[in-house]
Amino acid sequence: MATIHDVAKAAGVSNSTVSYVLSGKRSISAETRHRVEDAIKQLGYRPHAGARALASSRSSTLALVAPLRADVDVNVIMQFVTGVVTRARDHEMDVLLLTQDDPGGIERAANSSLADALIMMDIEAEDPRIPTLVELRRPAVLIGLPADARGLSVVDLDFEAAGRLAWQYLTGLGHRQIALIGPTPAVLGRHTSYANRLLDGYRGAAERDDRPTAVEPAEAGHAGGLAAIRRVLDRMPEVSAVVVHNEAALPGVLTGLRAAGHEIGTGISVLAICPADVAVQQAVPLTSIDIPAIRMGKIAVDLAMARIDGSDDPEIRLLVPQVTERDSTRALL
Amino acid sequence: MATIHDVAKAAGVSNSTVSYVLSGKRSISAETRHRVEDAIKQLGYRPHAGARALASSRSSTLALVAPLRADVDVNVIMQFVTGVVTRARDHEMDVLLLTQDDPGGIERAANSSLADALIMMDIEAEDPRIPTLVELRRPAVLIGLPADARGLSVVDLDFEAAGRLAWQYLTGLGHRQIALIGPTPAVLGRHTSYANRLLDGYRGAAERDDRPTAVEPAEAGHAGGLAAIRRVLDRMPEVSAVVVHNEAALPGVLTGLRAAGHEIGTGISVLAICPADVAVQQAVPLTSIDIPAIRMGKIAVDLAMARIDGSDDPEIRLLVPQVTERDSTRALL
């Protein structure tokens, strides 16, 4: 591999000039710049990442902590990851992939200067990793709002508002008997941030309207969704609308509804809270409150970069939920 | 951050001794080792990854090239990734995540010494990236068998054998009218390695038995599966067994079968070719030929490490397919 010195020699300039051509940190005559750029191309030169990290104390790498084997929906995770990786490249950053269950992985990435910042997904309300993260004194961004962000940057959908919105949207259509099918008991048990906040918003709205509702968790998979919708129909036989906040259970819920003789949309309304593409791919295109996962991943990177550049203070960014109407909801006459 | 020098001072030894304690590359008296290890713990010392990479020309990082937004099933991708990341940690390696559509990403990772080896997924028969990969002269492993591996290591399920096995298993059960629903036309059009090889094996077996079959691609999603199974029922009204090699279309196929009045298992047999957990999560637990994605990811890492250590020659590892019986297939009387 060619080094910066080889390039310098080839272009007839000094090492530092090559370095500055690359970084743009001081002005270079058009003439010189050209010769250097030619030499770089000629030699296929790439700066050695390690050497650069050592000299500049910047690794140009972001560490992403992902829950690879979690009960969280893979689809959503992949979208976060996609958003993070693509936006990272816009900032000329690479992404180091860490898993949740790599003990000490976070410390390793931070303290060995492997990464300039950390992005962590699947945040619980009282996430035990947050104190660790804070102690590292490195820029960190959470995808998911914890109870106490402790001065870290956060991006998330405003799930509380989403819960409220779900209720209001359906009551606005005239529905009076509304149920909610939520995440798996495991997710709820872990007090995963988004799950609880959605529930709070939803229940709060129902209470303000002084109207009862049924809330059921659902296990993952077809069977889980099926069981959950059966319990709902049992507890609330006159139900006319159901909110589903569980991607993996969605197909089962729809099947169950059909099996019970309910036409989706015309009969019972279904409002999903999930990424748009998941909503679209179902048996019936579902009206949904979009979880803009790719966008959230991108924002996470932007927040991280802002912290790395030292310009910005930690920031909490909650995205406003919105309903996209498709074929699964209808106004009650 | 503490440096190796701080540790050396604290332990009253030289830099090199600390380094050797860490690497184990020369013998150290128990006494000294102990003092050094204490100092390391005391100071919370972590070697600077960049410095280490610079001095040793080893980054301890594997680059993983993943098709993040592809039409390939996310579930499967995540499993490969999981396998790669967990096994990488066993080798004390970290994983850099690159995307398919990051032009020059491969070159960057390799030539800037960001990664010691590359692992690439979603390989096409005539993959245009392979020549690039070969020119890099870095250890590289393909997850997916191309037409010509060009001296790179490869791990894959033996899809040709899987196609044959699918046919033989079903004919073994007495089925005579068998159809296959394959990947999306896009995947087939790209000549994705696994798609074509499965088809070859399957068709070859059918021809040897001198029996006709119907092959239909399916678009992703519920609608895609539904449409595909309808076409199959149209072309082959007496069909008694269908092979499905398309995770995303699976739910639609099952729904379509039901809608046409066929009970799955007792009526029409369904054999899926997909990861085990996908097969299990369907409306009916499906008999399947497992795609052991996690295991393949792990093997990919092992192959990469073997190349890095310089000990082994490139190796092509094809895994033997096996049928796991669940509830969706039955012998024809």
Added chain:
DNA sequence: CTGAAAGCGCTAACAC
């Protein structure tokens, strides 16, 4: 069994 010291390739003062 241990130390001294020469780089690894780059960045960023500091000089001019």
Added chain:
DNA sequence: GTGTTAGCGCTTTCAG
């Protein structure tokens, strides 16, 4: 606008 050079923190000869 450009060159010189002192590190960055580690690994690894070479010496003893």
